[in-house]
Amino acid sequence: MFETAVIVETVVKAVIVVSIVAAMAGFATFIERKVLAFMQRRLGPMHVGPYGLLQLAADGIKLFTKEDIIPQNAIKPIFMIAPVIAATSAFVAMAAVPYFPEFTLFGYTIHPIISDINVALLYVMGVASVGIYGPLLAGMSSANKWSLLGAARAVVQMLSFEVVSGLSILAPIMLIGSLSLIDINDYQSGGITQWLIWKQPLAFVLFAIAGFMETNRAPFDTVEFEAEVVAGYATEYSGMRWGLFFIGEYANMITISVLVSIIFMGGYAPLWFIPGAVMMLLKVSFWIFLFLWVRAAWPHVRPDQLMWVCWKVMMPLSVVNILITGFVLI
Amino acid sequence: MYEVIAFYIFSILTVGMFGIVVMSKNALYAMSALAGGMIFISGFFFILDAEFLGVVQIVVYSGAIMALYAFGMMFFDTTRDVSEKMRSKKIAYTLSIISAVLIVAILCMPLVSESIEASYPAMENVGNIQMVGLILFTKYLVPFELAAIMLLVAMISGIVLASKKMDEHLAIEEDECEMLKEGK
Numbered sequence: 001m002f003e004t005a006v007i008v009e010t011v012v013k014a015v016i017v018v019s020i021v022a023a024m025a026g027f028a029t030f031i032e033r034k035v036l037a038f039m040q041r042r043l044g045p046m047h048v049g050p051y052g053l054l055q056l057a058a059d060g061i062k063l064f065t066k067e068d069i070i071p072q073n074a075i076k077p078i079f080m081i082a083p084v085i086a087a088t089s090a091f092v093a094m095a096a097v098p099y100f101p102e103f104t105l106f107g108y109t110i111h112p113i114i115s116d117i118n119v120a121l122l123y124v125m126g127v128a129s130v131g132i133y134g135p136l137l138a139g140m141s142s143a144n145k146w147s148l149l150g151a152a153r154a155v156v157q158m159l160s161f162e163v164v165s166g167l168s169i170l171a172p173i174m175l176i177g178s179l180s181l182i183d184i185n186d187y188q189s190g191g192i193t194q195w196l197i198w199k200q201p202l203a204f205v206l207f208a209i210a211g212f213m214e215t216n217r218a219p220f221d222t223v224e225f226e227a228e229v230v231a232g233y234a235t236e237y238s239g240m241r242w243g244l245f246f247i248g249e250y251a252n253m254i255t256i257s258v259l260v261s262i263i264f265m266g267g268y269a270p271l272w273f274i275p276g277a278v279m280m281l282l283k284v285s286f287w288i289f290l291f292l293w294v295r296a297a298w299p300h301v302r303p304d305q306l307m308w309v310c311w312k313v314m315m316p317l318s319v320v321n322i323l324i325t326g327f328v329l330i
Numbered sequence: 331m332y333e334v335i336a337f338y339i340f341s342i343l344t345v346g347m348f349g350i351v352v353m354s355k356n357a358l359y360a361m362s363a364l365a366g367g368m369i370f371i372s373g374f375f376f377i378l379d380a381e382f383l384g385v386v387q388i389v390v391y392s393g394a395i396m397a398l399y400a401f402g403m404m405f406f407d408t409t410r411d412v413s414e415k416m417r418s419k420k421i422a423y424t425l426s427i428i429s430a431v432l433i434v435a436i437l438c439m440p441l442v443s444e445s446i447e448a449s450y451p452a453m454e455n456v457g458n459i460q461m462v463g464l465i466l467f468t469k470y471l472v473p474f475e476l477a478a479i480m481l482l483v484a485m486i487s488g489i490v491l492a493s494k495k496m497d498e499h500l501a502i503e504e505d506e507c508e509m510l511k512e513g514k
Contacts, residue, residue, distance in 0.1 A: 003331070003332060007332060073409060074409070075356065075358055075359075075408075075409055077359075078358055078359070078362055117381045118381065118457050118458060118459070119381045119382050119385050119458060119459065122382070122385045122386075122389070123381070123385045123388075125389070126385050126388045126389040126392070127388060129389070129392060129393075130369065130388065130392045132396075133365060133392070133396075136396070136399060137358075137362060140358055140399070140402075140403065140408050140409075141358060141408075141409070143409045148403070151403065152400075152403060155396055155397075155399060155400045155403070158393075158396055159393070159396065159397070159400075162393060178457075179459060
């Protein structure tokens with residue numbers, strides 16, 4: 001009976017996480033338009049509903065009811081499954097992420113994490129990187145040259161940032177001695193001075209940049225940059241399949257924000273009078289805002305510049321960081 | 331009970347995926363099925379509580395197959411079928427069936443003779459990574475370091491092969507550019 005209870009609990013948690021994150025992803029598109037608009041001295045969506053809030057519903061209805069077009073020469077099954085891969089891998093990665101401190105509801109202690117495996121960090125990074133298969137398969141099956149260029153850029157980008165994100169995260173792991181995100185969070189529970197960002201500033205910067213590359217966000221959005229490759233891998237997509245790619249992208253943004261908050265910024269440890277759960281929400285919101293801020297502030301880089309910065313600047317820096325951390329630990 | 335269900339789901343999916351890899355004539359189908367199969371294999375590791383190996387399976391193979399995709403992109407038009415030259419279907423099928431049966435027989439031999447004994451049984455209260463690390467840095471230290479040196483050699487030779495005469499090629503291009511400028 002115990003096994004069944006665990007399964008039921010897991011399924012309920014999974015459904016809650018997926019529905020909340022999907023809703024947040026939808027809301028993030030609205031926030032993105034608003035923030036970008038304010039940074040560019042515009043108003044953004046204003047007409048639908050109060051303050052443009054119902055624009056969200058209008059966009060949703062449009063996406064769901066739009067015709068799903070599949071090009072004649074495309075490889076149909078792969079073309080159809082690619083957006084599903086992008087969205088599901090983003091959600092599957094969230095299975096090992098703790099969002100809040102544990103709390104008691106109706107006399108039952110709830111751990112807000114779907115599965116507490118002791119290699120959580122590696123798992124989240126690995127599964128999130130599988131998500132790049134979405135753009136890759138989409139581009140290769142579309143029978144469109146822009147899409148193929150987008151797919152080629154996806155491969156190049158993935159092979160570059162994976163090395164940097166893996167190596168940069170190694171130094172904090174060496175300090176903590178555990179891959180479990182809960183252990184990493186508990187390591188920094190002694191207030192703001194215990195945050196790993198002070199001990200590992202270089203790893204923090206490198207991991208954040210790699211996170212921007214992983215989510216295809218603005219300075220590194222080579223995969224779908226309009227001015228160069230139309231819409232990249234998503235050129236041939238329409239309707240809900242196109243929407244799935246973007247739900248995946250925003251879900252990935254949320255995962256990266258949660259990861260950075262937990263690894264470098266103290267996670268869900270309470271600060272002064274602020275409870276842990278609110279701290280977590282504040283940090284994640286700040287990171288989402290930072291994603292949008294960077295998009296508004298910085299121009300986009302070329303793929304060769306991206307590879308150059310990955311292999312010739314960031315990778316040596318992260319190796320040096322590991323070396324120094326190792327010497328300090330010994 | 332749930333483990334049995336999970337095991338059968340993953341085994342059906344894995345066998346199906348690798349079946350597609352072998353049977354399909356389309357490079358894109360084959361590669362995608364290979365990636366899927368490799369990821370489904372990690373399910374077995376998770377069922378066996380070897381989470382570290384499961385995650386490593388996902389990380390390593392998703393990256394490796396990504397490189398395979400890059401080659402596929404360069405060498406094939408992946409939207410068309412690859413025409414295969416197969417002289418005799420009979421020989422191919424018999425050989426593959428024989429080798430499959432042989433592998434199954436080899437792997438089942440210890441089961442039949444009931445002489446399986448873990449030389450390094452799983453320890454209680456020790457994490458996955460710690461156990462792998464203990465074995466790697468005590469019993470298998472020399473093979474581990476040798477493998478590292480082999481990878482280093484492969485990497486250096488790859489760099490040497492790729493960068494050989496790279497400056498000369500660039501020089502030729504510059505010559506051509508100058509010739510174009512002069513209008514020849």
